[in-house]
Amino acid sequence: MLSIKNLQVSVEEKPILKGLNLEVKPGEIHAIMGPNGSGKSTLAHVLSGREGYQVDSGSASYKGLNLLEMAPEIRAREGMFLAFQYPIEIPGVNNTSFLKKALNEIRKHRGEEELDAIDFLSLIKKQMKLVEMKEELLKRPVNQGFSGGEKKRNEILQMAVLNPTLAILDETDSGLDIDALRIVAGGVNKLRSSDNSFVVITHYQRLLDYIVPDFVHVLSNGQIIKSGTKELALELEERGYDWLLEEAESKV
């Protein structure tokens, strides 16, 4: 599904990712944890094709395609989805028509017929139940005037409608209260299947109580310094990151 080898990325000449390796297979959920400034969001942005990041060396392939050479919209149409840490507001653009356009772009790319308004509405109404979102939010402009929790639910709704093969959740838990967290995580769990994979980026272990990962990786200073199973997350919760960082340093 996703194979990252020795990825080195810098922003304005400053190295952020310093040789990152990651293998994600279909059906797997990988959690990426780490202290602030370790490069978690950079990883999410580079994978989804955001401008402003310089890839210095290494490779990333997705479904056998050279990911780093693809335009962001092509990555999306190939089934890659990023749930934004800070979802963007787009004034005046209706949430439903935006999502319909997005879905139809993806369907066109796959050679499928575009959905008309009626079919689309029945799909979206079904998926809205996953995230317990108010129907009224469909009529509003994209994310405008949404509360923090509503924005995050809107991200998961988009994910449910677009049905990606690889979803990257960038700190989706930040700013969520416990109820919203449960709803968002519940949405993700319902979308899980043996065909799709998730990369869950989070600062806290809390989210992983609800979305149980197959693997946990600790990112620090641009490298994965430790990988393990879900127990690693619990250990981090208990002991913090410092012991790991020290361990990593002593190895150098």
Next chain:
Amino acid sequence: MIDKTNKTAPKNDENIAMSDEQQTIQNITDQDYKYGFVTDIEMEAFPKGLDENIVRMISAKKNEPEFMTEWRLKAYRYWRKQKEPKWPKLEYSEVDYEDLYYYAAPKKDGPKSLDEVDPELLKTFDKLGVPLEERELLAGVAVDAVIDSVSVATTFKDKLGELGIIFCPISEAIQDHPELVKKYLGTVVPYTDNFYATLNSAVFSDGSFVYIPPGVRCPMELSSYFRINASKTGQFERTLIVADKGSYVSYLEGCTAPMRDENQLHAAVVELIALDDAEIKYSTVQNWYAGNKEGVGGIFNFVTKRGLCGGSNSKISWTQVETGSAITWKYPSCILKGDNSVGEFYSVALTNNYQQADTGTKMIHQGKNTRSLIISKGISAGKSNNAYRGLVKVNSKAENARNYSQCDSLLIGDQCGAHTYPYLEIENPSAQVEHEATTSKVSEDQIFYLNQRGISTEDAVGMIVSGYAREVFQQLPMEFAVEAQALMSVSLEGSVG
């Protein structure tokens, strides 16, 4: 020469990655046109330049009654004493008024087939989904298809005639309804109004005339696709719309497909008159050729549009989507003379590359309880400059006048400019005037967000801009609104990334 054009015109599929080469091709084809006009021109043109004789000849050519000839001459003499205004925030090389043709009958000229037309233009037609027969018409190809539209127009005319509605070229109205023309022409925009309107009064070529009799609601949108294809002739359009008591009309001007025109100068005048309880809705989509990406060529559009809410409870609403022309100078205005009358102005003005627009409105409150609404949405991209200039004036006798103005600017990229010049002249203390203004940018974050959902950058910018201008698009008739949104994306092509 035709062979050469054919050879250089690339097939559609190849167009995408060829923009530089295409620019060169465009330049070559443009040059070809110029020579083409010189060699096989067959046009009934008067000599260049303007004097009393030319004015008389224009009037004679159109078989106009004495009063029209006199009116044109008065305008001409007044114009001679005027200077071109320099106050707008526009920069352009001086127009040589003695180097223009002031009258030319549209005869066969221009390209012989679509093979000879600028491939860039054809690509745009493709994107806008313009039907084939219309493409030829818009590109100035002389075709039989015109006959179809003439017959369609005649059918409409019969139906309107039954209701007593007059909808015809103004040259025809001057012949057939001189009393109406004499009564209303120049009453809203007098021939002394401004440099361009004065020039137009002297030499106007043609335009539309509409009269809606009392109590009649015009059952269809009246629209004018106007067309000119004579080389180097200033375009002087004149439109007069009169809505008699208790009547209603919605009028559409222009079209979304880019219109090619060799004439650089356009100075049109539109006058609207709404009597008691009458309503006029006037919608424009202006997409004249804007010049190439380097800012060469393109139309200078100096337009005077004004409506008079003459009767009580009358209403005039202007909606404009301005995306074309190298230079736009245009202030559709309302004189709110009748008590309780309402004036509205909804505008989207988009500039890209080196385009310049100085546009806005004037709302002149004279009657009691008059209300006006101004929603202006400027969009600047490339190296363009976009200015809103608006006046809200409340006269001393206009008790309880109300105005709400909202002027927003949207910037795309960091080399463009947006300017707002609101003027307020309030002479009555009971007036309530509100003005709000915002400036925002299309952010990379927004584009990336849409990209990440599978939407291309071009579509993303189109969506963001359409969302921003939604309040104005909502005012347009349905089909027009859909086309106008497509036009946004096409006009902004290449402005991001």
